[in-house]
Each structure stands twice: as C-alpha cells, then as structure tokens.
Amino acid sequence: MTIELNVTIKLKHGVADPEGENTKKALNLLGFRDVRSVKSLKSFRIEIEPGEGEDEEKVKQEVEEMCRKLLANPVIHDYDISVVKSEKKYNEEINI
C-alpha cells in the first residue's frame, strides 16, 4: 500500500513573486478588475511505499528531509506537507 503526500512550496513572506504579480496584472487587463492579489505556488504529489513498520508520521519526516535536501530552497521557500486522503488522490482529484 502506498501513501500519497502533498508538498506545497511557497515563497517566504517578503520574497518577490513576479509570476504572481504579472498574473494579477494580466487578469486585471483581461477585465477581471476585482482581483486584488495573485500568489504563485508549486506543489509535488509524492507517492511513497513505506518500509515495514513505517507509519504516516515516519513518512512525513522522510518527506520533510526531501524538502530540505532537494525540493525547497530554505533561503526563499516555506513548505507544507500533508497526507492525501484516498478520495483526493492525484488521479481521482480533478475531474473536469
């Protein structure tokens, strides 16, 4: 059985977000004048097959280590890790 985790990486408070800024400008120019701010974020959905005796807490710690070592830049990023419930998993989540 695999565990799916969602890692959201956002810019720390005070770090410039030109992508968000420009998206806001573009939306305003397209006529969406009630848009007050846009922030851009990055997410990863990580599917892990835990080893024997590893529980969710252990897996979360492992993913935190992944963030520190690879996924996030500690100078400019904050991150948030959460376990994805089965009905919200990547392949089922978005159906349009």
Added chain:
Amino acid sequence: MTIELNVTIKLKHGVADPEGENTKKALNLLGFRDVRSVKSLKSFRIEIEPGEGEDEEKVKQEVEEMCRKLLANPVIHDYDISVVKSEKKYNEEINI
C-alpha cells in the same frame, strides 16, 4: 471583505511530466528509494474582492473563466478551484 481561492493546475492524464519524473529520479539517487512517483503541480492563490451581490458561487465561476482564458492550457491541463477557509489563507497557512 475578500475571498481567497485556490486554483490547482495539473497535467491531464497521459501528458508527460518531465519535472515530476526527474524529481523522482533525483530523490531515488539521494537515497529515498521508497518514492514510487512524483507529480508536479502548479497553484495560484487568488484574492478577490467581490462586487455587490456576488457570492462565492459567482466568484468561483469568474475564476473558472480566468482558468479558461489565461491560467490553464485546455490542451494539457485540468484544473480545480476551491475557496480557501480563513484559517488556511495564504499568509497564515504555512508556518515552519
């Protein structure tokens, strides 16, 4: 009062995700051998000041129009729009 919405943009099923693939490889090489898959996603946090008489449903429809016109590429992307509850808002959400 403003409403904050979260727009998650993911690749449609079957579209190649080289960023996710390479992140998985890198994690495996770093010693995280139980990682089975990594998918990359993009999110926007959009803060909207609704006009008079506009409710959440109306604002969600507006954001869907934004996705169609600017934020997502309908050829390769699916998207999901949700209203962010106050305690989960961008500035309060991630505290590490």
